[in-house]
Amino acid sequence: MDGHFCTYPDERTPSVTTNAHVLQALCAHGPSEVAGRVAAWIGDQQHPDGSWTDKWHASPYYATARCFLALAGSGRGATARARALRWIAATQRPDGSWGRWQGTFEETAYAVQVLARAGEPWADEAAARGCVFLLSWPDTAHPPLWHDKDLYTPGRIVRAEGIAALHLARRRPRVAALLARLEPAPAERTA
Structure with a gap:
């Protein structure tokens, strides 16, 4: 082994x-x-x-x-x-996202999941800013980041990761409070 x-x-x-x-x-x-x-x-x-x-x-x-x-x-x-x-x-990027080449929904979701589960008070603001980015992601295709013979995107998995990140973040009271102040109004959301 x-x-x-x-x-x-x-x-x-x-x-x-x-x-x-x-x-x-x-x-x-x-x-x-x-x-x-x-x-x-x-x-x-x-x-x-x-x-x-x-x-x-x-x-x-x-x-x-x-x-x-x-x-x-x-x-x-x-x-x-x-x-x-x-x-x-x-x-973390200035717009609240994370990404290897540019900020992406998928990579931001992974970062927010870690920050939300870390339980560190200093991580709450970064998690909230990441959630704002997730909520503002346009309804467009996600970049291919998964390896096989070619790069591909399992769209439902990517979306599920974002939903999980938002759910986890909103369960942390401080993140939820910060997000309530930072979150765009429903009419401003694109996702």
Whole structure:
């Protein structure tokens, strides 16, 4: 096992997001030695800036969110989670979005999910600003960020990630209060 799981037999390059999903499944059954090894392996794959990347997605926000949330659910990797939070906070764009090349709905949704689950008071304003961006996203196609033989966009998954981010953020009282002040009026929304 070498501390990680493979996505498929004879895989040449391991996937951090596959292992994040495995860690979540393992932790659903309680702490274990295997979960500890997978969590340590995920932590070892983190980049110096605090992000993670993965072969299945062009954006580091997807991998970072999956790794952060899996580590948080396992109760492990506090230092790695803190570094990921700092990276997410440092990479927010002036319009409240996040994105590798430009601000996108999908990447902003991943960042907001992390900030909303982090439980850090300083993260609430960034999460609220990200929610405003999500709510103002025009009803247009999402850029392709998922890897296969070509880049593609699973539209329903992307939309579900945004809905989940908004739901999580609104469950945090401080984020909800900030969002109520920042949120565009219904007539101004495009999404």
